[in-house]
């Protein structure tokens with residue numbers, strides 16, 4: 001049984017090889033990758049679990065907007081993609097040209113202007129964060145950068161992901177969210193998606209929910225959330241079901257996110273992390289990757305009913321309706337949704 005009437009995965013990473021390029025100057029998780037079309041792999045899983053559409057995110061250095069557009073062109077009824085400043089990041093990684101914001105904005109503007117049919121957002125990394133080779137920056141400098149990025153996103157009427165909160169070479173988590181708060185105060189109409197809903201533990205999710213509750217168009221992507229974590233947002237009267245965007249949580253990124261089992265981690269124990277992927281056995285053989293991205297997060301949605309945390313109308317918003325509205329997806333005419341929260345009409 002499908003988890004909802006129209007199901008959208010809001011966080012997919014096909015479109016790249018899951019190995020570093022041999023000549024990559026960057027190492028580890030930020031290594032440069034090769035852009036390839038492996039979207040058929042995602043389509044198989046989408047079909048198995050009844051996922052109607054997916055949002056691709058060209059997040060890694062080496063991925064290209066062209067390849068992500070090509071994936072969408074091959075599957076126009078199933079895929080849309082966000083845009084990134086891919087070429088600007090690649091040039092900085094190669095040492096060809098120092099990273100600068102104006103090149104990033106120019107690249108994004110061109111992609112969003114020329115690719116309206118398929119490019120529906122920006123992310124999952126905003127220009128200047130997460131793996132970008134660049135000079136360090138202050139809180140104030142990042143605020144100025146985000147203002148320029150926000151104006152671009154508003155001009156194109158697309159949402160932008162905010163992942164600054166866990167940039168290992170950027171601001172601290174607290175400072176990054178301070179910047180976002182200030183940006184949202186200046187641009188309340190800005191549509192923002194917080195990937196992973198801020199994280200995979202209670203303290204981080206509560207912090208992200210607090211930020212989201214202060215502005216009308218901030219959404220939390222929930223692919224990493226256990227069912228119990230949804231309660232934090234669903235019982236917050238400023239948030240509710242209309243602010244949650246379900247996903248597989250880095251769907252298709254097999255190499256980068258193998259996560260070991262932590263069966264003893266407990267709900268509502270802020271210092272412990274509950275890993276959501278539990279079929280990686282921990283050694284380094286080639287076959288050790290995450291093969292099934294949808295099994296766990298679809299079952300968390302089913303558990304929302306068991307835990308009496310959401311109605312099916314609310315679930316329909318979480319697993320597809322909100323994404324359809326945010327990304328202007330082509331929903332079948334006969335597929336209707338409750339407007340905003342079922343109990344509160346929100347435009």
Ligand SMILES: [Zn+2]
Pocket residue numbers: 011013057059124195250
């Ligand atoms: Zn991701």
